[in-house]
Amino acid sequence: MSEKNQKVTHTESEWRERLTPEEYRICRQKGTERAFTGEYYSNQQSGVYLCRCCGETLFNAEHKYDSGSGWPSFWQPSSNDMLQEHHDQSHGMVRIEITCSRCDAHLGHVFPDGPQPTGLRYCVNSASLAFVGDDS
Numbered sequence: 746m747s748e749k750n751q752k753v754t755h756t757e758s759e760w761r762e763r764l765t766p767e768e769y770r771i772c773r774q775k776g777t778e779r780a781f782t783g784e785y786y787s788n789q790q791s792g793v794y795l796c797r798c799c800g801e802t803l804f805n806a807e808h809k810y811d812s813g814s815g816w817p818s819f820w821q822p823s824s825n826d827m828l829q830e831h832h833d834q835s836h837g838m839v840r841i842e843i844t845c846s847r848c849d850a851h852l853g854h855v856f857p858d859g860p861q862p863t864g865l866r867y868c869v870n871s872a873s874l875a876f877v878g879d880d881s
């Protein structure tokens with residue numbers, strides 16, 4: 746296994762120190778930010794979106810689109826290896842949760858109502874992401 750793919754692990758108290766309370770609630774406790782309140786839902790700059798917890802590249806801005814949901818939405822991840830999918834039956838819904846494969850951060854959910862060519866909508870909390878623009 747390459748170094749890049751090694752797991753990033755921290756204790757719960759270490760994560761609490763590294764993240765803001767809101768980031769901790771979303772990334773480590775599978776919370777959801779309120780729609781239209783996140784930092785990136787309307788961001789249209791080109792660049793990449795990293796995992797807020799471990800810095801792994803998760804999404805490219807070129808795959809982002811405006812889904813109208815109020816959360817950053819992508820029709821594909823930057824690489825399928827970077828995400829793990831889990832069946833989630835919480836809140837009386839059957840959904841597919843996505844987490845960072847490197848540090849297990851909760852990211853959001855994937856829904857089958859996205860645009861072509863994938864038909865998927867990766868609906869991600871801004872608090873789970875860190876955007877790096879091409880000009881920065």
Ligand SMILES: [Zn+2]
Pocket residue numbers: 796797798799800801845846847848849850
């Ligand atoms: Zn991560």
